[in-house]
Amino acid sequence: MRTTDLPQVRSLELFRSMSESNFDTLMQAAYLQTFPTQLDLITEGDPADFLYVVIEGCVELCARSNGRESTMGMVRPVGTFILAAVLKDAVYLMSARTCQKSKILLIPSENVRDAFERDEAFARAIVVELANCYRGMVKEHKDLKLRTAVERLANRLLRYHREQGSAGSLDLPYDKRTIASLLGMTPENLSRAFNTLKPYGVDVDGAKVHLSDLKSLQILAKPNPLIDNRES
Amino acid sequence: MRTTDLPQVRSLELFRSMSESNFDTLMQAAYLQTFPTQLDLITEGDPADFLYVVIEGCVELCARSNGRESTMGMVRPVGTFILAAVLKDAVYLMSARTCQKSKILLIPSENVRDAFERDEAFARAIVVELANCYRGMVKEHKDLKLRTAVERLANRLLRYHREQGSAGSLDLPYDKRTIASLLGMTPENLSRAFNTLKPYGVDVDGAKVHLSDLKSLQILAKPNPLIDNRES
DNA sequence: CGACGATTTGAATAGGATCAATGGGAGTGG
DNA sequence: CCACTCCCATTGATCCTATTCAAATCGTCG
Numbered sequence: 474m475r476t477t478d479l480p481q482v483r484s485l486e487l488f489r490s491m492s493e494s495n496f497d498t499l500m501q502a503a504y505l506q507t508f509p510t511q512l513d514l515i516t517e518g519d520p521a522d523f524l525y526v527v528i529e530g531c532v533e534l535c536a537r538s539n540g541r542e543s544t545m546g547m548v549r550p551v552g553t554f555i556l557a558a559v560l561k562d563a564v565y566l567m568s569a570r571t572c573q574k575s576k577i578l579l580i581p582s583e584n585v586r587d588a589f590e591r592d593e594a595f596a597r598a599i600v601v602e603l604a605n606c607y608r609g610m611v612k613e614h615k616d617l618k619l620r621t622a623v624e625r626l627a628n629r630l631l632r633y634h635r636e637q638g639s640a641g642s643l644d645l646p647y648d649k650r651t652i653a654s655l656l657g658m659t660p661e662n663l664s665r666a667f668n669t670l671k672p673y674g675v676d677v678d679g680a681k682v683h684l685s686d687l688k689s690l691q692i693l694a695k696p697n698p699l700i701d702n703r704e705s
Numbered sequence: 706m707r708t709t710d711l712p713q714v715r716s717l718e719l720f721r722s723m724s725e726s727n728f729d730t731l732m733q734a735a736y737l738q739t740f741p742t743q744l745d746l747i748t749e750g751d752p753a754d755f756l757y758v759v760i761e762g763c764v765e766l767c768a769r770s771n772g773r774e775s776t777m778g779m780v781r782p783v784g785t786f787i788l789a790a791v792l793k794d795a796v797y798l799m800s801a802r803t804c805q806k807s808k809i810l811l812i813p814s815e816n817v818r819d820a821f822e823r824d825e826a827f828a829r830a831i832v833v834e835l836a837n838c839y840r841g842m843v844k845e846h847k848d849l850k851l852r853t854a855v856e857r858l859a860n861r862l863l864r865y866h867r868e869q870g871s872a873g874s875l876d877l878p879y880d881k882r883t884i885a886s887l888l889g890m891t892p893e894n895l896s897r898a899f900n901t902l903k904p905y906g907v908d909v910d911g912a913k914v915h916l917s918d919l920k921s922l923q924i925l926a927k928p929n930p931l932i933d934n935r936e937s
Numbered sequence: 938c939g940a941c942g943a944t945t946t947g948a949a950t951a952g953g954a955t956c957a958a959t960g961g962g963a964g965t966g967g
Numbered sequence: 968c969c970a971c972t973c974c975c976a977t978t979g980a981t982c983c984t985a986t987t988c989a990a991a992t993c994g995t996c997g
Contacts, residue, residue: 517931538851538929545846557836557843566843566931589832596828600821600835604789607839611789611798614777614846618889619770622985649944657850662985664945679944679994697770699749699798854953881976894953896977911962911976 478505481528482578485551487602490594502584507576514569514577521558521565523579527551530575533651534567544654546613547572547647556603559585572647612700619700622658626666627694629656630675632701634684641687645680710737713760714810717783719834722826734816739808746801746809753790753797755811759783762807765883766799776886778845779804779879788835791817804879844932851932854890858898859926861888862907864933866916873919877912 479500482488488496505528508514514525517536525532527548534545534554545567548554558565559582571577589596616625629652633643645652653663667677673693674686684690698705711732714720720728737760740746746757749768757764759780766777766786777799780786790797791814803809821828848857861884866875877884885895899909905925906918916922930937 536847536851536931538847538932539856539927541851543847543850545843545850557839560832561836561840563840563937564931566840566847590825590829593822593825593828596825596832597822600792600828600832603832603835603839604793607789607835607842608793608795608798610839610842610846611777614842614849615768615770615775615798617846617849618775618777619768619773624771659986660944661946661987665985668945695771699768699796700770705795891954892976893955893978897953900977 478528482526485526487526487551487553487598488595490598491588491592492594495588495592495595499580499584499588503578503580505576505578507574508571510571510573510575512571514571515555515565515567517565517568519565521555521561521563521582523581524553524556524559524585525569526553526578526580528576528578530571530573530577531647532569532575532577533572534569535654536567542654543657544651546609547651547655553602553606556599556606560589560599560603562586572651609703615700617657622656622662623666623669624694625656625658626663627670627673627675627690628696628701630670630682630684631687631690631694631696632703633682634687641685642681642683645682710760714758717758719758719783719785719830720827722830723820723824724826727820727824727827731812731816731820735810735812737808737810739806740803742803742805742807744803746803747787747797747799749797749800751797753787753793753795753814755813756785756788756791756817757801758785758810758812760808760810762803762805762809763879764801764807764809765804766801767886768799774886775889776883778841779883779887785834785838788831788838792821792831792835794818804883841935847932849889854888854894855898855901856926857888857890858895859902859905859907859922860928860933862902862914862916863919863922863926863928864935865914866919868935873917874913874915877914 482500482505483496491499514532527550529550532548532554534548536543536545554569555565555567562582589599616628620628630643633646637643647655649663650660653660656663658666667675670690670693673690674684675690676683676685714732714737715728720731723731746764759782761782764780764786766780768775768777786801787797787799794814821831848860852860862875865878869875879887881895882892885892888895890898899907902922902925905922906916907922908915908917
């Protein structure tokens with residue numbers, strides 16, 4: 474790994490409180506690589522050889538069964554994926570592919586587990602990250618089980634709006650096809666859901682969405698911090 | 706806590722490798738209580754005061770939003786719940802209530818976090834437990850996103866059948882109403898799903914289910930170890 | 938300009954939910 | 968022991984949501 478990248482990695486929440494020597498050992502074993510877009514990084518069912526940390530770009534997590542496929546989540550900087558599989562030394566439950574040119578840190582599983590045992594601060598950071606992943610997944614599951622498609626879309630729009638500064642409009646961060654899959658619906662249905670939201674002040678132009686009647690959209694969406702807030 | 710219960714707790718995977726003194730400290734702060742059936746233990750949104758460990762009985766995890774409610778999971782001995790909330794010192798994302806008379810260990814959150822920092826073996830056990838919870842939730846989510854209601858039921862029956870010794874029949878472990886909610890459908894729809902499975906050798910009599918044509922049921926269900934196997 | 942992929946729209950269908958009514962134990966009290 | 972009640976489960980009918988298939992449209996890129 475190039476030494477110029479080290480400070481960037483070191484500053485990540487996950488590694489910040491590690492001891493210097495443990496960090497060095499871990500990084501000696503790690504690779505920092507840039508991948509082109511649409512590249513398959515891992516496949517569900519494969520043994521967890523590496524922990525992945527997204528430094529730049531974006532990665533899509535997806536899952537397949539029967540003939541179907543669904544987007545399980547998106548990972549943006551700075552996020553990890555498949556931490557649980559690495560810690561358990563198990564197989565991946567999800568596949569991952571880049572959806573942009575992405576700079577990604579690969580740390581061999583064994584070294585992650587070593588560092589976990591050796592470095593208490595790292596262990597704590599790992600647990601916080603894992604707990605966040607778990608809670609994120611619980612929220613996704615609640616979203617899907619407790620809401621209709623239109624409600625899921627409305628709440629997702631409100632979330633993107635908030636994350637982008639509540640300026641009355643927002644950019645869809647991914648393809649509509651991807652957003653549809655993320656929200657558990659077909660692209661056709663997403664398109665119709667946008668139409669359903671038009672009377673609530675939702676105007677779509679490509680990836681730009683304008684929200685002209687936040688109040689009525691919120692009444693429809695009934696946002697719930699225990700589902701929609703990423704941080705808590 | 707009664708000292709007669711201590712060995713039972715000590716033998717749990719989570720506490721087995723803890724140091725004696727750390728275990729004693731933790732247990733000094735803990736309560737072991739027996740609750741009647743249908744008692745609300747925690748409510749989503751409340752701060753995580755305790756880590757819960759189910760020693761005997763059964764606990765249902767559920768979530769609410771808008772007017773809707775859904776069963777998120779069942780916890781049987783020996784399982785924990787809301788570990789992530791405790792470690793993060795955050796609010797619960799799910800509510801919990803007993804669905805049988807249940808013996809439950811309550812450990813104050815603060816003491817869990819203390820023990821986590823002090824005892825390396827405990828930290829490792831916590832991480833394994835948390836990783837298991839995460840992977841279980843991923844599997845639930847895949848199940849819901851990638852399968853129809855009938856497929857979910859078929860696979861769940863195959864799983865119960867396997868867990869109960871593959872003897873050609875199985876007992877439904879919960880009310881049909883609960884199973885329906887767990888599988889993300891209405892009780893009416895569950896009843897119809899059972900009818901749909903009749904041609905595949907599924908015969909239901911109350912809580913007893915007889916599987917007379919495993920082969921064709923498996924062809925329909927297309928079980929996937931990355932969704933259906935609890936252990937891996 | 939032309940081709941390709943993504944998105945949208947329309948029509949038909951399927952899957953699941955809701956509402957209403959009925960049947961069937963388990964438990965209670967006479 | 969039996970009638971009664973209550974709750975769960977089932978069934979039927981209908982409605983609504985979402986998927987599928989097909990076709991049209993839009994944009995982008997070469």
